[in-house]
Amino acid sequence: MKFTLDWMNEFIDLPTNDPEEIAEALESLGHEVEGWERIEHRFEGVVIGKVLEVGPHPNADKVRVTKVDVGDEVLDIICGAWNFEAGAVVPVAKPGAVLQGDFTITQRKIRGITSNGMICSESELEIGEDEAGIMVLDSDYPSAAEALGRDFTDLLPDNDVVFDVTITPNRPDCMSVYGLARELAAFYQIQLANPDLELPGGDAETSVTIVDDVACPRFVGREVTGITVGPSPHRIRARLTAAGVRPISNVVDASNYAMMEFGHPTHAFDTDRLGNFVVIRHADDGEPMTTLDDVERQLQGSDIIVADAERPVAIAGVMGGADTEVNDGTTGVFIEAAYWNPPGVLLTSKRLGLRSEASARFERGVDPGFCRLAADRVAQILVETAGGSVAGVVDEYPAPPTPRVIELHMSEIERVLGIRLASAEAGALLLRLGFDVTGDDSLVVTVPTRRPDVFRPADLIEEIARLYGFDNIPGRLRFGSGMGLPESESRLRTLRSVMAGAGYHEIFSFSFIGAADLDALQLPADDSARIGITVVNPLRDEEGVMRTTLLPGLLKAASSNLAKRVDDVRLFEVGKVFLPGEDELPDQPDRLGFIAAGGGAPRWDGTDPGYDVYDATGVWGLLASAMAVEGSELRATERAPFHPGRAAEVIVGGRAIGVVGEIHPAVAAAHGIDGRVIAGEIDADVLVAAREPWRFEVPSSYPPQVFDLAFELDSSVAASTLLAAIDAAGEGLVEKRTIFDVYEGDPIPKGRKSIAINLTVRAPDRTLSDEDVAPIRKAIVKAVEAATGGMLRGSV
Amino acid sequence: MDPTANLSEPMETREILEQLRTEAPARIEQAGTVEELSDLAVEITGKQSPIAVGRRSLGSAPPDQRRDLGRAINDVAVELNALIETRRAALEAVEASQALEADRVDVTLPGRVPERGTTHLIQQVMDEIVDIFVAMGYTAATGPEVETEFYNFTALNFPIAHPTRLESDTLYLDYGDVPENILLRTHTSPMQARYMEQHEPPVYLVVPGRVFRRDPLDPTHSPVFHQIEGLAVDTDITFGDLKGVLDHFAREFLGPYIETKFIPHHFPFTEPSAEMHVYANGRWMELLGCGMVNPAVFEAVGYNPEEVTGFAFGMGADRLAMVRHGITDLRHLFDPDRRILEQYR
Known part of the structure; x- marks a missing residue:
């Protein structure tokens, strides 16, 4: 909200004209000053x-x-x-x-x-x-x-200053010059002018009937006759302009001026076109009405309207009708200043998508006590600026609110603020803010009708605290009894640092993607990752779907680096994906995703700068070991967006928890990437799951037997099958087995391959002799041959 | 020297030894390689050498001369062996250094660096803030990013007309049967309600996490950003505790001499509410929002507001990262450019 100091000083006599001091006062009251600016004349x-x-x-x-x-x-x-x-x-x-x-x-x-x-x-x-x-x-x-x-x-006003103040939504009473003047008067303990403005006038020619006094507890109508519509005088326009309100005409400006001044929206009807009988009622379902913006709207029974005998003339608290709008030829107006029940205004303005300054104020709650003042203030301005005469008034107030009364014990103040106040001191602070206060030990406080935000003792304590000064409440450092960082959190940190240690940089990408991003992954039509939850009101189409996979963000990130000739990019992300589920909320598991692409120029020592599937499976190996995931295996998989022959599912406890491998060349190309791209996406929950405390094992102090075995197998046999057979047959004595050669070609027959393994066999309790090892070796060979259909080629 | 010479005569043997003793040192000294020296050593002290031959012939020497002759042979052997070993050590040292010299490379060629990646700056800041509170006796938890209207707003005492509920401010999801029920949480505060529902007091909790608003991406706004929420609930928590704890946090995070001030503000779920401002870079700026937990929130989660009080706070991790590291455009934080990420050491 913007206003000028000159305007403010009509209601109070500020002890300072230093804008910085006034800004500090407002801020200490809880009204954030976005800025202030001196009005300089450049002539x-x-x-x-x-x-x-x-x-x-x-x-x-x-x-x-x-x-x-x-x-x-x-x-x-x-x-x-x-x-x-x-x-x-x-x-x-x-x-x-x-x-x-x-x-x-x-x-x-x-x-x-x-x-x-x-x-x-x-x-x-x-x-x-x-x-x-x-x-x-x-x-x-x-x-x-x-x-x-x-x-x-x-x-012109001397040394005037424009203030821009943000009013928090709980304080509709401060959305006006007068409202803030009241706050400053309390702060400085100075006199606040009484805007007592009961203009005279007999009964209005127009009668008002309120059908629903919950929806409309009060309705004031004030008639002004003999006006000439034209521009407002400069001083009115200057203040409105400074307040950020565009001057329109004296009638509109009067309404806006009064609203900025006292916070209460009003609406002017052209008396010539408004019938003499006004009723506040519910609309009929389907009843049509053309609003000021020349849009015809279909009303519903839940909408409250102002109508004359023939038709709706305004949607209560939201917008007036075109039929009775003031125009250049208007000579008399009927000024409405009503109190509308906030939820009703909200419902209607939301349904119609019609939000105005007036509706925003009514939704938050204006002061029903100010209706008469607001209408009369508009009339008064019109007399000054449009040559009008004040005529009749109608004030229907069928449901004056019962003032809220709150009991406040001093012990409650101490319990919340940690300071001890005498009841006289607390009472004095509340009095300054315009609350009625009685009682001794505990205060009985009556809340003014302008304060819809004050319900409970806590609300009064806030009032006391802000006037007492937050700075005057001493701080106390106190420690809690919380249990520290949970294991899942600390393991997530380990996960991140393992990935960083492997040379991957963490990225934070947005949680939403566009439907086109899923197309770019070339997922089959029935892929579950295609079933994303849509955002109802996205800012952009590219942000229209909650991500079901981290891969689009990683692919785009890698691609954007390579496009800038920033090569050798290794990225990871830990974040949630959003999947439809059975519960009220969607499933939101944490995933780890990674990508590596564009290894860059060849190195001087001949080592390969690029990435292939074994770098991807290697990341899994690192994770499994660093995060102590027991019993995992990799299984070849054909799954978009991965290369059909160069990707593996990660299996833990019989469940697939992710995929690692090379991205399908067509998908990489669609993202503008040449060459091999590796990626992976894994359920993070499995990786960071809590561990049982592990048991220490004393390593064997006896020497091992080390030997090599080479098998000839069908080319389609997975190495994992062979290794599993070795582990199963090794009687727990195989300490290490390393594949050191894989060979296809002469003299191995076509369709077959040779795999050579180096084994270290060691017993925990004795030195293994050749005689000890022979049966183990034999068992291993037998097991491998049985499991793979291969045969031993040789051994050393 | 002729190895076949007849050494059976002691006098003759002595002469030959004397000759060896005179000539051999120069030859040992002249040996250029360990190999040459080894050959020479065989010649001088090996099985066919005069020394060996002399020893073998001792038996045939006259008994009264055997002792002297034997000693003489031994003296020569010891003397020459010592010379050989000295020379060998010298030659070996030279050869070892030659081998190392041959192994010399350009050590300034790029090494094989196991490159180190980084965790994201926002993550680092969140972790650091969590750690500060953990050290003050708090625990940490995270919550769902897709939330219900109830936990995001209603349980936190947001009035039905609160502007943040509008579709212009909050992103809603098309999920479930009730429209405007499922949304992207606009703050980490829903975890206050969720945590209190599931735990009895006392509560000392921080909640880092991702939040969403319907703001277009620009230098100071993003539809996705990150917060750290805090909540302390106990039988005797006061506004003074709130001030003390958050002031301590500010000094841990920004430096021990940082100044703080608290000014009144409004949040539906706290009463009184405040903003903590810090004096940094020559000006006061808002660091976080906070306040005493509104009794309405305690009632919504089944706590008795007569028995407990508490404070809550929330701060933006992205903004704190920007303040501390001189980042003037929020968009950089969501840019995956490796040259940016590499700075997050």
Whole structure:
């Protein structure tokens, strides 16, 4: 909310005009000051003058020659504006005056006649927008006529400052100049002006009937007659503009001005087109109405409307109707200032997608006590600015709210704030904020109707604390009894550092993807990763679906690096994917994803800079060992978006928990990546699952037997089958087995291959002799041959 | 020297030994390689050498001369062996150093570096903040990122008309039968309610995690960002405790001389509510939001507000990372450019 200091000072007499000090006061009250700005005038030497004569220019049709009294002299000035006649009081830039910072006014001849200065418009002075030509001060600043020759800025607020304050949503009462003045008055303990404004007036010609007094506890209508619609005077427009409200016309401006001033929205109907009988009722289902924005809307029974005998004329608290809208020819208005039940306004404005400044205020709750003041303030402004006369008033108040009364014990203040206050002290603080307070030991506090946010003792304690000053409450460092970092959290940290240790950089990508990202993975139509949960109101289509896999983010990240010629990119991400499930919430498991691509230029020592499937399976091997995942195996898989012959499922405890391998070349190409790309995606929950405390084992101190075996097998036999057979047959004595050669080609027959393994066999309790090892070796060979259908080629 | 010379005569033997003793040292000294020296050693002390031959012939020498002759042979052998071994050591040292010299490489060629990756800066900041509170006796937990309207808003005392509930602010998901029920959590605060529902007081908890708002990505906003939530509930927690704990946190995180101030604010789930500001880089700036847990929240989770009080706080990890590391554009934090990630050491 924006307002000027000058406006604020109409209600209080601030003890300081230092904006920084005022900003600090507001902030300490809980009203965040986004900023403040001094209103600087970028002109000087402009005085108040009165046009004595206006005559034609002998040599020019478009300008006139004037004689202007500027107090100590009368100047001949040529003027191109036509919106004034003799008698007008105007701002005059005399020769030597400077406008717009650096434009100096001089005497100059225009078609043979000397012009001694310039009569100024608002835009030339940069204090407003031109309506019709030069600025005529008569009606804007009536005192100007008495001040000929005085500096024009004397008419404008002195040293004015615009404040921009963010009002928290719980404080609708502070969404106005007066509301904030009340806060500052409490802070500085100064007098707040009473805006007592009961304008006279008999009964209105229009009667008001409230059908639902829950929806509408109060409705005030004030009639103003004899108005002329036109622009508002400059001082009104200047304040509205500073407050960020665009001036429209005196009728609209009056409503906005009163709203900025007292916080209460009003609406003006054209009396000529509003029937004499107004009813506040529920709409009929399907009842049509055209709103101010010229949209025809279908109403529902839950909508509250203002109607006359024939039709709806406004949607309560949301928007007026086009039929009764004020226009240039309007001469009389019926000003509505009502209190609408907040949930009803919210429901209707949401349903219709119609949100206005008024609806936002009604939704948060305005002060029903301010209805009459608001309507009368609009009327008063119209009398001043539109030549109107105050006529009748109607004030239907069938359901005045019962004031809320809260009992507050001093012990409760101490329990929450940790400070001990005397009840007199606490009571005084609440009194300053306008609460009614009685009682001694515990206070009985009556909450003003403008404070919909105060329900409980805690709310009163907040009021006391903010006026007492948070800074005055001493801090105390106290430790808790929490159980520290849970194991799953610390294991997640280990997981991240293992990946970082392997040269992978962690990325944070967004949790949503676009449908096109799943297409780019070339997933089959029935792939479960295609069933993503959609975002109802995404900002962009590319963010329309919750991710079902981390791979799109990783692929895009790798691709964007390579596109920038940043090669050898190894990335990982730990994050949630979102999958439809059985419960109220979707399944949201944590996954680990990684990718590596573009190894870069060949190295000087001949080592391969690129990545292939064994780097991917190697990452799994590292994870399994670092995270102590027991009994995992890899199984060849054909699964998009992976290469059908170069990817493996990770199996733990019989369950597939992820895939590692090379990305399908077509998918890599679709992401603009040449060459092999490896990736993997694994359920992180399995990796970080809590471990049982492990048992220590004393390593054997006896020497091992080391020997090699080579088998000839069918090419399709997986190495894992062979190793599993060795482990099973090794009687627990095989300490290590390392595949050191895989060979296809002569002399091995086509379709067959040779795998050579180096074995270390060691017993925990004795030195194994050749005689001990022979049967083990035999058992291993037998087991491998049985499991693989292969045969022993040789041994060393 | 003629190895076949007749050494049976002691006098003759002595002469030959004397000759050996005179000539051999120079030859040993001249041996250029260990191999040459080894050959020479065989010649001088080997089975066919005059020394060996002389020893074998001792038996045939006259008994009264045997002792002297034997001693003489031994003296020569010891003397020459010592010379050989000295020379061998010298030659071996030279050869070893030659071998090392031949092995010399350019050590400034790039080494085989096991490259180290990084954890993300936001993660580091979240971990660090969690650790500060863990050291103060808190535990950590994480919660679902897709939440229900109930936990995100209602249980936290958000009025039905609160602007954050609007579709302009909050991302809703098309899931389940009830519209506007399932959403992307707008803060980590839902875990306050979830945790309290599942645990009896006292509670000392921090919750790091990812949150969402319907804000387009720009230098200061992102639809995805990260928070750390905190909650302390016990029989006697006061606003003074809130100030003490959070002030301590600020000094641990930003430096021991950092100044803090608390100014009133509003959050539906705390009452009173505050913002903690810190004086950093020459100006006051907001670091986090906090407040005393609203009794309405205790009631929503089944705690008795007459028996417990508590405080809660929440802060943005992304913003804290930016403040501390001089990052002026939030978008950099979501950029996977390796040259950025490498800075997160």
